[in-house]
Amino acid sequence: MLQVVNIRSKREDIIAALKKRNIDAEALIDEVIALDEKRRSIQFRLDESKSLINTLSAETGSLFKAGETELANQKKQEVSAIKEESVPLEVELKEVSATLEKLLYSIPNAPHTSVPKGKSSEDNETLRTWGEATDAPHHTPHWDLTSKYKLIDFETGVKITGAGFPIYTGKGAKLQRALIQFFIDEADAAGYTEVIPPLLINEDSGFGTGQLPDKDGQMYYANEDNLFLIPTAEVPITNMYRDMIVDEAELPIKNVGYTPCFRREAGSYGKDVRGLNRLHQFDKVEIVQLDTPERSYTTLEAMVSHVEGLLQKLELPYRVLRLCGGDMGFTSALTYDLDVYSAGQSRWLEVSSVSNFETYQANRMKLRIKRKDGKKEAAHTLNGSALALPRIVAALLENNFDGNKINIPSVLVPYTKFETIS
RNA sequence: GGAGAGUUGGCAGAGUGGUCGAAUGCGGUAGUCUUGAAAACUAUUGAUCUUCACGGGUCCGGGGGUUCGAAUCCCUCACUCUCCGCCA
Numbered sequence: 383m384l385q386v387v388n389i390r391s392k393r394e395d396i397i398a399a400l401k402k403r404n405i406d407a408e409a410l411i412d413e414v415i416a417l418d419e420k421r422r423s424i425q426f427r428l429d430e431s432k433s434l435i436n437t438l439s440a441e442t443g444s445l446f447k448a449g450e451t452e453l454a455n456q457k458k459q460e461v462s463a464i465k466e467e468s469v470p471l472e473v474e475l476k477e478v479s480a481t482l483e484k485l486l487y488s489i490p491n492a493p494h495t496s497v498p499k500g501k502s503s504e505d506n507e508t509l510r511t512w513g514e515a516t517d518a519p520h521h522t523p524h525w526d527l528t529s530k531y532k533l534i535d536f537e538t539g540v541k542i543t544g545a546g547f548p549i550y551t552g553k554g555a556k557l558q559r560a561l562i563q564f565f566i567d568e569a570d571a572a573g574y575t576e577v578i579p580p581l582l583i584n585e586d587s588g589f590g591t592g593q594l595p596d597k598d599g600q601m602y603y604a605n606e607d608n609l610f611l612i613p614t615a616e617v618p619i620t621n622m623y624r625d626m627i628v629d630e631a632e633l634p635i636k637n638v639g640y641t642p643c644f645r646r647e648a649g650s651y652g653k654d655v656r657g658l659n660r661l662h663q664f665d666k667v668e669i670v671q672l673d674t675p676e677r678s679y680t681t682l683e684a685m686v687s688h689v690e691g692l693l694q695k696l697e698l699p700y701r702v703l704r705l706c707g708g709d710m711g712f713t714s715a716l717t718y719d720l721d722v723y724s725a726g727q728s729r730w731l732e733v734s735s736v737s738n739f740e741t742y743q744a745n746r747m748k749l750r751i752k753r754k755d756g757k758k759e760a761a762h763t764l765n766g767s768a769l770a771l772p773r774i775v776a777a778l779l780e781n782n783f784d785g786n787k788i789n790i791p792s793v794l795v796p797y798t799k800f801e802t803i804s
Numbered sequence: 805g806g807a808g809a810g811u812u813g814g815c816a817g818a819g820u821g822g823u824c825g826a827a828u829g830c831g832g833u834a835g836u837c838u839u840g841a842a843a844a845c846u847a848u849u850g851a852u853c854u855u856c857a858c859g860g861g862u863c864c865g866g867g868g869g870u871u872c873g874a875a876u877c878c879c880u881c882a883c884u885c886u887c888c889g890c891c892a
Contacts, residue, residue: 426854429861436861439873443822446872458872465872627851758851 383486385745385760386418399492402499402707410489417482424475431468435461487595491742493707494679494716500706506719507706512690513699515723515730520785523726524776525657527783528554531803534658546647546655546662553803557778557790558665560797561771562640565667565692569638569768572688574669577639579618582609587621590747592713592739602644611644615668616765623672624747628761630754634673634681638768641666658772659731665771671764674751675740678762679716682738685766686718689734692769695793698777699723701730715740718766722773726780731773736766779803 389396393411400407438461445454498507528534533554539547550558566576588594588610593601602611612618619639628635643666647655654660669688673681686702693700705717714737721730741760744750750758782789787804795801 422854425861429854432862433860435872440822442872447822454872461872 383742383746384489384492385741386414386482386486389414390418396492399495399497400490402493402497403490403710404501404708405490407489410485414482414485414489417478417485421475421478421482424471424478428468428471428475431464431471435464435468438464490712491715491739493710493714494738494740496704497710497716498704498706499708501708502706503709505706506709507704509702509704509718511699511701512694513697513723515699515701516725517728518725518780518783520783521726521728522780522783523657524724524779527726527779527788528657531788533557533779533803536657544662546660548658548661553798553800554775556798556800557775557794557803558771560794561769561774562665562667564794564797565768566638566640568692568695569667569669569688572636574636574638577619577622577637579612579615579622579639579641581612581618581641581644582607583612583617583621584609587617587624590621590624591617591743592746593617597712599648600646602646612641613645614643614767615639615641615666616670619668619670620743620763620765621747623749623761625749627750627752627758628672629752630674633751633761634671634677637670639668639670641668643770653727658776661772667768667771669766669768672744672749672761673764675759675762678738678740678764682716682718682736682764685736685764685768686720689720689736689766689768693720693722693733695791696774696778697791697793698774698781700733711735711737713737713739713742715742722777724773724777724780726783727776731777733769733773733777734767737764739763739765 384396389411393415397408397411400411438457442454442457442461445451445457498505500506525536528536531554532552533550535549535551536545539545539549542549570576582604585594585608588598588601593610593613598610601613603609604611618641619637622637623635642663644663645661647660647662650660658664669685671681671685690700690702700720700722703719703721705714705719710717717735717737719732720734720736722733723729724731740762743763744760749761749763751761752758778791779788782791787802790798790801790803
């Protein structure tokens, strides 16, 4: 969530930034400011009466010890009276704080100055493209290839679970593992520490990264234990640092993790869900960084470059987009999407989303930096897919199909241990 | 799943109704000593809200209660450990 201090001191900037998300937040922001002022004034009065109660209670104690029972009883009654008076204040403080918090949870992150205005994915800004985004001569969609070469069994997946839960078989399974290993090796070389996190998370973690309170409908829920299946490794990995104060010297913290991801994808349909385009369970390698506010945007660019490097090594044509305000995620301040060209479907497929959340997540999860001078402030959190597997597999198959066989990009051959699929 | 024990500052660990935000040890930081280091000694060392500041409030797993006053008593939830059961 946004920090109240910032809302107070940068009211205009925040309202202007939120306009890019097509939100007129003026009334909301002013309500936050008013509630915060109210909260502070109540707390001040409450603190005063508590201070008085503490003093009088201590005096009562000494009087009892000294045997001055009568005086002590008098003080006792005095304290009771003050306490009674402060009860409504206490109730009010709780109410005001709860309302304020709820309001803060409902405000999305303020977009970075570079974020373009816009309503939908149409308005995203294409920054650059790499490679030739041209259709393959045979123009075969991957679902035909996966069935022709027996790489993925969608039907049996339906039988044992349901749509969107594919079974990778034979070389399809090996390709999958090869990609994961390749991605992790690359991240390793770039200085990321690998983690294998839990695939189920509790409510606090869901709140920390911003999936809760409103996006619970997108996560699978393990009712009996009140746990959620992770929609992305971002959640467990970032939450490793929840409620922590990290020394400035330890930053940046760089983690990479491979996990399956689970998404209910309620409301999706049509060509979007065909084949590997959108699944309920898919594999992803995620990179996560924690850094200082002054460095985080440089870090963001470095993360994008890392992802671009992966795509270049895989020889997949791609483009880099800067998301417009209307298409950005709730918690992000700036997001770059990377799309690969799918030569069998003639469309771009999003394979990575790299974001800087600034202090939005850190503030929620109480993740702070301890500066050299001892001062504490919220850290910046960032993450990105590096990469999401299914659409990479889709593009890889489609783009490298020559009519007779599928040629594996040379960088992957040491991992797959086969050069072609035929 | 059953039975029992526990949860205190970065860590270990005292503290069972008042002066306890909390002894002590370790660790951290600064200094003395030393050519330097170690050792020793001295000092310092939690978080959070509020205030220009002085100061004040809150926090001893979470929530609630009893009391003039709670780390300490009661209720409740969560977690950890030990034993038993089950099991990759």
